[in-house]
Amino acid sequence: MFFYKKRNVHGLLLLDKPRGISSNNALQKVKIIFNAKKAGYIGTLDPLATGMLPICFGECTKFSYYLTESHKTYHVIAKLGEKTSTSDSDGVIIQKRPILFNFRKLLLSIREFIGLIEQMPSMYSAIKYNGIPLYKYARRGINIIRDTRKVTIYDIYSIHQEKNLITFKIFCSKGTYIRTLIDDLGEKLGCGAHVVFLRRLQVASYLHTQLVTISDLYKLSSLKNIDNVKIFQNIDDLLIPIDDLISFLPKIYLSTEESYNFKLGAKIDFFSNIKNSLVRVIEEKSKRFIGVGKINKEALLIPYRLVSRFTN
Incomplete structure (x- = not known):
């Protein structure tokens, strides 16, 4: 890299x-490529897992909540007949049992997991206890008592079985532990099961066709302009604008003066058909997203979450 000073980078x-x-x-590799000051990821993926890992840069982190709370879709391959210590192929096999069910029994068992269910998080998860991830306790042989969590499985589809492998896709709520789901399914089938392949295909409305690999980033970051002025332009062009995360909110425009006051935290008189709702606020002249506001019943636009006016 020609520039060693960390950059203010903003986007998804x-x-x-x-x-x-x-x-x-993965996050640290991407931060280095972008030479970014601030970035964080949404929704931990296990080392075994691949696929969509949303990374929020800079001011985008202020709006990451909307992705954190969203639904997700996974492609899963599970191996039947073997239960492992981690519920995936990275663990050691702790029990082997014969596979005695037919495909109809598999479909009926899977159907029982659709809807609101309770899960016990694995000890090999990133959930923290006293500030320390559970998997660190597990590696030391310490078992922590965990509370069950309620999650929603909206659908399990594209189910296919070939010998001791089953493949399907899962559409689920935030907080769903796929390894736990597979482990529970294995117990219901009486043979045990663990994850051998896991890929996250979708988060909210973002699709796997929009994914960018680390290899892509390395290649693009090595393509420099003749004058090296726009050395990061190739990879910056891959970033999704901050307000795309909240594209479901209605969009409103403010004048330059109104935008200035809004960014200072002032309430703005705003008469429209929108009442008692959050809105995306855009500066009319520059077309820049400046934050989220709320229009109340009294036709006042109140600042709710602002993009820093010091961003570039």
Whole structure:
């Protein structure tokens, strides 16, 4: 890199996390490529897992909540007849049992998991207890008592079985543990099961066709303009604008003067058909997104979450 000073980078990157590294490791690689001051990922993927890992840069982190709370879709391959210590192929086999059910029994068992269910998070998860991830306790042989969590499985489809492998897709709510789901399914079938392949295909309305690999980033970041002035332009062009995360909110425009006051935290008189709702606020002249506001019943636009006026 020609520039060593960290940059203010703002926007969303949909990273295709490769297999074999942690989500945090992937994040650090991307931060270095972008030479970014601030970035964070949404929704931890296990080292075994691949696929969509949304990375929010700079001011985009203020709006990451909307992705954190959203639904997700996964492509899963599970191996039957073997239960492992981690509920995936990275663990050791702790029990082997014969596979005695037929395909109809498999479909009926899967159907029982659709809807609101309770899950016990795995000890090999990133959930923290006293500030320490559970998997660190598990590696030391310490078992922590965990509370069950309620999650929603909206659909399990494209089910296919070939010998001791089953393949399907899962459309689920935030907080769903796929490894736990597969482990529970294995117990219901009486043979045990663990994850051998896991890929996140979708988060909210973002699709796997929008993914960018780390290899893509390395290649693009090595393509420099003749004068090296826009050395980061190739990869910056991959970033999704901040307000795309909240594209479901109605959009309103403010004049330059109104925008200035709004960014200072002032309430703005705003008469429209929108009442008692959050809105995306755009500066009319520059077309820049400046934050989220709320229009109340008294036709006042109240600042709710602002983009820093110091961003570039």
